[in-house]
Each structure stands twice: as C-alpha cells, then as structure tokens.
Amino acid sequence: MTIRTRPRRRLLGVASALTVGAILLSGCGAASTAAPSADATPKPGGDLVFLIDSLGATWIPNNSSISSYQGNIWGHLTDKLVYVDAEGALSPWIAESWDENADKTQFTLHLKEGVTFSDGTPLDAAAVVANIDIWAKGRPDEGINRIGLFPSANYQGAEAVDATTVTVSFSAPTLSFIPTLAYHGSILLSPTTLALPADQQADLTNDIGSGPFTVEKVADGDSVVLKKRDDYDWGPEAIGHDGPAYLDTITYKQVAEPSLRTASVESGQAQVAYNASPQDLDALKGEGLTVETPRYLGFVNGYALNTTVAPFDDVRVRQAVQHGIDRDEILSTVYTEDWHAAESLIQSTVPEATDRSADFAYDPDEAASLLDAAGWVKGADGVRTKDGQKLSFTLYPNPYLQASQSVDELVDQQLTTLGFEVNLETYDVPTYGQKVIGNAAVPATEITRSFVDVGTVAGVLTSQKKGDEDWFKVGTSDATLNDLATRIATATDRDARAAVADELQGYVLDQGYFVPLTQIVQRVYVQAPDVSGVTYNGLAYAYYLDAWLND
Amino acid sequence: MLRIYGRFALRRTGQAIVVVVLAYLFTFVVISILPGDPVTSTLRNPDNGFTEDDIARIVAYYGLDQPWYVQLGSSLGRFVVGDLGVSLRSNLPVGTLVFDALGSTLSLAAAALLVAIVLAVVIAYGTQFLPPRFGQGVLRSLPSLFLSVPNFVIGLLLIHVFAFGLGLFSMIDTETPWGTFFAAVALGIPVSAQLAEVLIASLDHESRQEYVAVARSRGLRSGALFLRHLAKPSALPTVTVLALIVGELLGGALITEAIFGRVGIGTLVESAVASQDLPVLQAVVSLAAVVFVVVNLVADLAYPLLDPRVSVGPSGRPAVSASREDPAPLLREEVGIV
Numbered sequence: 001m002t003i004r005t006r007p008r009r010r011l012l013g014v015a016s017a018l019t020v021g022a023i024l025l026s027g028c029g030a031a032s033t034a035a036p037s038a039d040a041t042p043k044p045g046g047d048l049v050f051l052i053d054s055l056g057a058t059w060i061p062n063n064s065s066i067s068s069y070q071g072n073i074w075g076h077l078t079d080k081l082v083y084v085d086a087e088g089a090l091s092p093w094i095a096e097s098w099d100e101n102a103d104k105t106q107f108t109l110h111l112k113e114g115v116t117f118s119d120g121t122p123l124d125a126a127a128v129v130a131n132i133d134i135w136a137k138g139r140p141d142e143g144i145n146r147i148g149l150f151p152s153a154n155y156q157g158a159e160a161v162d163a164t165t166v167t168v169s170f171s172a173p174t175l176s177f178i179p180t181l182a183y184h185g186s187i188l189l190s191p192t193t194l195a196l197p198a199d200q201q202a203d204l205t206n207d208i209g210s211g212p213f214t215v216e217k218v219a220d221g222d223s224v225v226l227k228k229r230d231d232y233d234w235g236p237e238a239i240g241h242d243g244p245a246y247l248d249t250i251t252y253k254q255v256a257e258p259s260l261r262t263a264s265v266e267s268g269q270a271q272v273a274y275n276a277s278p279q280d281l282d283a284l285k286g287e288g289l290t291v292e293t294p295r296y297l298g299f300v301n302g303y304a305l306n307t308t309v310a311p312f313d314d315v316r317v318r319q320a321v322q323h324g325i326d327r328d329e330i331l332s333t334v335y336t337e338d339w340h341a342a343e344s345l346i347q348s349t350v351p352e353a354t355d356r357s358a359d360f361a362y363d364p365d366e367a368a369s370l371l372d373a374a375g376w377v378k379g380a381d382g383v384r385t386k387d388g389q390k391l392s393f394t395l396y397p398n399p400y401l402q403a404s405q406s407v408d409e410l411v412d413q414q415l416t417t418l419g420f421e422v423n424l425e426t427y428d429v430p431t432y433g434q435k436v437i438g439n440a441a442v443p444a445t446e447i448t449r450s451f452v453d454v455g456t457v458a459g460v461l462t463s464q465k466k467g468d469e470d471w472f473k474v475g476t477s478d479a480t481l482n483d484l485a486t487r488i489a490t491a492t493d494r495d496a497r498a499a500v501a502d503e504l505q506g507y508v509l510d511q512g513y514f515v516p517l518t519q520i521v522q523r524v525y526v527q528a529p530d531v532s533g534v535t536y537n538g539l540a541y542a543y544y545l546d547a548w549l550n551d
Numbered sequence: 552m553l554r555i556y557g558r559f560a561l562r563r564t565g566q567a568i569v570v571v572v573l574a575y576l577f578t579f580v581v582i583s584i585l586p587g588d589p590v591t592s593t594l595r596n597p598d599n600g601f602t603e604d605d606i607a608r609i610v611a612y613y614g615l616d617q618p619w620y621v622q623l624g625s626s627l628g629r630f631v632v633g634d635l636g637v638s639l640r641s642n643l644p645v646g647t648l649v650f651d652a653l654g655s656t657l658s659l660a661a662a663a664l665l666v667a668i669v670l671a672v673v674i675a676y677g678t679q680f681l682p683p684r685f686g687q688g689v690l691r692s693l694p695s696l697f698l699s700v701p702n703f704v705i706g707l708l709l710i711h712v713f714a715f716g717l718g719l720f721s722m723i724d725t726e727t728p729w730g731t732f733f734a735a736v737a738l739g740i741p742v743s744a745q746l747a748e749v750l751i752a753s754l755d756h757e758s759r760q761e762y763v764a765v766a767r768s769r770g771l772r773s774g775a776l777f778l779r780h781l782a783k784p785s786a787l788p789t790v791t792v793l794a795l796i797v798g799e800l801l802g803g804a805l806i807t808e809a810i811f812g813r814v815g816i817g818t819l820v821e822s823a824v825a826s827q828d829l830p831v832l833q834a835v836v837s838l839a840a841v842v843f844v845v846v847n848l849v850a851d852l853a854y855p856l857l858d859p860r861v862s863v864g865p866s867g868r869p870a871v872s873a874s875r876e877d878p879a880p881l882l883r884e885e886v887g888i889v
Contacts, residue, residue, distance in 0.1 A: 202642030430587030
C-alpha cells in the first residue's frame, strides 16, 4: 500500500545522529559524585540495582550454578564449603578446616556450627553429604546435571561422621577435591530443595540456600529481587565481614541492550551494569564510573591446534602461528588496558602458572623462517604453498566468548601477512555445537574455560582415560605428554605437582600444541562511584556481602 | 441469501482453523530442521566440562533423542487436550509463562492501538482541512516517514530523552503508566502510518463526492463536515485495515518489549527463538495465529453485514453489486487484502 521511496539509509543516519544527540544530552544530566574517600565508613541500608544481559535459562541449581549470569545470583543466595580468592588461595568458609590422608584419597571436612538454611534447616553434615552427592552424580534421568568439573570419576561417597564432620572418599588421589568445593558449581542448598523434582527446583522461590540474601520476588525473564537475611553471620573468613550484609536488597534486572544498561548507571537509575562492550569502557571511565574486569582462574583464551590435520601436523607450522600473532595489537585494538596478554596456557592468577611468554613471543621473522624451513614457499598471490597445497586453515570464532570474532579477524590479518590463508566461519551457539564441538577435522579450537584446580589440565591433554578431551588429537602417541598428564592427575603433593605443572606448560607450548592469545575476562562490571566494598572471588563474580552505598 | 451467507461463514471459519493448525505444524518443522537443540547447546558450553555421555542422558530425559515424528506426535497429543507442556529453557509450565506475559502485551498493544488511531485521525483530518501551503504536504508524507524509521530507533530516542533525560520513567520498573505510554508511542507510530494512509485515501475519495460539495455550499464547517459526513464512510475500509494491524502490533511488540525491557509475549518469543524453546514457541505462534485469524474472520464476516452495498456473491466472496460504486473493495485490493 505504501511505496517506500525514501532512502532508508539516510533516514537511519539522521535517526542515529538524533539518538546520539539525545544520549549526549541525557548524559549531561547524569549524576557525577566524587569518588568515596578511602576511610569512608560502611553504612547499613540501601538497595542495589544490578542490570544484567540475561537471567539465563532454568533455575535448577545444578544446571545453572556455573552460568555466567545466574552465578551472580547463586553467589548471594548460597554459601560454599571453601572460599577461593582472586589469586587462587583457598580459605575456610562453611568448612572451618579439613584434613586429608597421605595418598589424598580421603578428606575430612569440619563444619562451622550454628549455620542454618533460610528455611531453618541446619546446615549440618547430613546436608553437606546430600549436596556433595548431587554435585558428583546429578540425577540425569530426572534432568538434573552433575557438576561438570567435580572429580566424579573417582568419587566413592561421602559420609556424615557426626553433626559437624564429613568424610569423603575417592578411589584415586584427588588433589582437586578441596579446590572444587570453592568452585561456582558447588553451592550448598537445603536438603528439602535437593529432594524436589527438576520442574520444582526450576522455580527459584523453592531453592533454599544459607547465603546472606534470600529470594524476595522472581519475574521470569525479567528480574530477581533478593532481600538481606538478618541473622546471617558466617561469611567467608577471607572477606573479614561479621554479621549480615549492609545492603537491604539487590535487584537483578534483565536489560538486553548493553548501551541501555550503562546509560542507566550513568543516569543514576542503577548501580551496576554487567558486560559492557570493551570499546565503551574508556568512555565510561571518563564519565566517572568504575570498571572492574576480574579474571577467573582457568585456561587463557587461545587455540588448541589439531595435530592430525594439515598444516598443523608439522610442529614448525604450529610454532610459526605462535610467533606470528601480535598479542599487543589484539589488546590495543579489541580490548582496553584492563586486559592482559597470555603468559602461558593458563591464566596468570592460577597459583601454578609460570610466565612462559618468551616461548611464543611475537616474532614475524622467526615465524617466516620456520615456515621456510618447513618448505612452505610464498607464491605471487602472497599465499605460501607446498606440493601444490595452500597453507590454509579455517578458524571458528567461539560463540561462548565475547569479542572472539574481532580477535579472530585480527589474527586472520596477522597470519595472512605471513603467507597463511585463513578462512573465518562464524556460527551461532547451536550450529557451533553441531559443527565444531567434537569434530575431529577442526584444525584449531578456540578455548575458554574456568577451573579452580590445575589438576583439571590433566584431563584435556591426551586420551589415556575415558572422558579425556584430547585437545590436540595426539591420543596417546606423545609419551612425554602422557607422562606429564599422569603425574599431574595422580599427584599427592601440591608443591611437587606445581613443579610438574611448570614442566607441562613449557612442553605444551614448546611443541606448539597450544597458541595462547589473551587472559580471559568473561565478566565485566561497570559500577556507579557510590558503591564501595565489593569483593571478587577466584571465579570473577562480584560479591556484595561487604558492599554498601554512599549517598 | 442467508443460506449463501451461512455457507460463506462456515467456509471462512474452516479456513481459519486450518491456518492455526498449519501455523502449529510450521513452527515444529522450522525449529526441528534448525541444527541442534536448546538442551545440548547449553550442556555443550565448554565451561561445563561435560562428557558426551553426560549430555546424552540429559537429552534423553527431555525426549529430544526421539525421531521427529515421535516428538511431533507427543506434542500434538498434549496440545489437543490443552496441555502446552514444559519450557525446555526454564523448565517451567508453558501455560504459566504465556499467561504471565499476556497482560503486559495486551496493555501495550491496546495503548499502542489508541495512540495509532489518534495520530492517524489527526493526520488525516489535517490533510483535508489544512490549506496546501500550510503543511498539508508535510502531513501527507508523514505516514511514509513513520513507516521508514525503524521502531527501535524511535524507542531508543524516547528512552534516552524521557527516561534518562527527564526521568519520567525508569528502565528498572517498566510497567508504570509513563513507561507503558512511551512504549506504546514507539509501537503506535509505525502502525498509525498504515491507518493514516487508508484514512487519507478514503477521505480524498469521499470529499470528491457530490454530497460534500452540497454540504460545503450550505456553509457547513470543516469539523462538522468531517464528523457528520466524511468520518463514517471513510471508517469502513479503516476497520478492515485494523484487522491487519493486529498483526503489525504483534510483530512490533517483539522489538518494542525488548528495547523497553518489558516482559511480555514479545520477549517470551525472543528468548524462545534464541534458545529454540519449541514448546513455548508453538504455544505463542498458535495463540498469535488464533488472534490474527479470529480478528480477520470477524472483519470478513462483518463486512457484508455492515455495508449493505457489499453482498456475498456466488463465489462466496464479498462482491460489490454492479449498480453502485464503492471504494472499499478497491481499497481492499490496494492494501493487499484479497
């Protein structure tokens, strides 16, 4: 009926110019408070509004506790047995102390007394046994996942010795057990909740924890309001906060549009905006907002190379990729100064991480001579060939990682100047899951994963055990790697294991199995200046037990 | 005559039911041929560290490992007895999710329709009675401008000016009267364009009729002329377009709700599409199809009853008696209603 004769593009331009103008205008009215002085005293009260991209999917605890979104909420509704700080140091929480036997197959947890769930049930040994059981096994036939990183393979069982003592047994040395208790999947819930069927656990109001906040109101897909629990008095020792939280309520409100989240904080309608885009951060700091980019413990962002497909079946080509990538350019182009270049295949915050950046430093000349030595010759079109084959491979940006595509586009440019032909294939999450994950022909897999214990690394290197992920597709062909993986997995002494971990990082990088890029920041917090006392744990979640608002 | 009309009504109703069933099946097919399923996508997140065995057991719990015809059969079986199933995304009952979202969308759509009607009437009235030099041309080009500016641009502008700038409403609590009003404006502006187009066209047509000249010569003022003589005959084709506009509102609500952070059917659809949540999508698509089909059915069935010049021809379609000239069917052709 209407013939659209108007050039849409021009109109769009006008409209976006108007929008930008409006944003600038509204920015002028934004509250600009001075940063609080360092000696500001905490004051109780206040309502914190936290704007989040998504509230995730289901609320079944086991299925949602490690969600980057819902993890923020679980962290306030529930406690954990052990606390892990940003440097990976473990400290007591609901477990006051723990002992382990000499071969690290049996652990005894000594629980704090007087802790209760918000429904009044005591958080005692029986409750802890019920929790450890469901983390280890889940109830898959009822739609309840296990906790993926829990050392389930060796788990034999947990037992309540008395009201405050639990013993947990494994069939093989399991150094990773205690750190796993601090992992974001290991949240303690009331046995009443755990006994419910999945579709009732999916209703957050049924999920009873012992944390500093309780659920006040849930609107599916819109918001979750948490209320302070007045009788809370068992926060992590490391936080150093006695008694209940200062804040009265925390409202998590879903706002999908990133610019609206940050503009709401600028205009004083909210205190925290989650996951702003890296390009906007400098401007937001200029507005007087605080930007927090905590790093979780885990693997860095990088490529695991498939050693069974050309051209990565040649160690010299793999090393050429390592030396052909300019990480500083990635940091300055895609990210801000809040990000760090990778120094190894694991994040620098992991206690066992060692600085190996010299092994894969940017050196285009070195990369070129490696490719020359491997027999790849540049043709007239700038692409290297060997026996009629092009030096070519495909990169699949990881849809689970923000900014992955921008990083891969830059890597594509950098490697093209070396004589590679790089193809980019971008898929959404479902397609990526079908075409890339588990596909043995994919030449390079982009990694993003958190863990709380370096022992996790053992499970991805080879295919020696069932469930091993064999990232580099070496199977069991690399005797050195087999040995390193086994020694890490079966270690019974943390110091000795750290030495093995150091050796392992050197070997994996030296063989060009892994190409590190940057240290991952999966969670970005943009915060109003009147928020103080926020802490970040080893999983990079903001924790508001000790936080307060200055007016 | 009555028998012919009855047959026409029956056929139209039958067609409507077929459309709803087809919409239900179409949704199933489209989602089924998409790669992957929501459960596997979530479980495969590398952060989980699940083995394929772990994943297979959970997928089996949802019945997603069954062949497509088994899944379709069980979903149809539930649908027929009114059981909408459980969301694959949130594990909550679909009926509850849809019911909770419905209120917000209905109030938004109703408010937007009101905004659209007021805007359209004002614009159309202006085109008839403003002297050409004083902005009649501008008014006549407004509808195409309204149609070409994307809904989300209007929405973002309104939010930045009225929420962040003037603080009339907040993004945290969006269901306030002001919040609903501005969302309705964002949704109503493009919708008003279609209404205004039809209204202007039929006003132009009617005002060329002899009776208008007669009325004017008797010294009737513009307002009275509009209300007494022009409004009614011009409203008829507009009623037809209203039926189409219900579809516009449903589609536009999706974007508007997302931008304004409202929780309604639109945001429910958006998250269901993003997560391939088949049970929720089937429920919402069927509901939308029912609404759309019913509104159009009512318009079609009412038309011959409203306008004595339109009768149901032997073909069972409304036809114009040849002796009288009537703009409405022509307009119906023009706006693509066949």
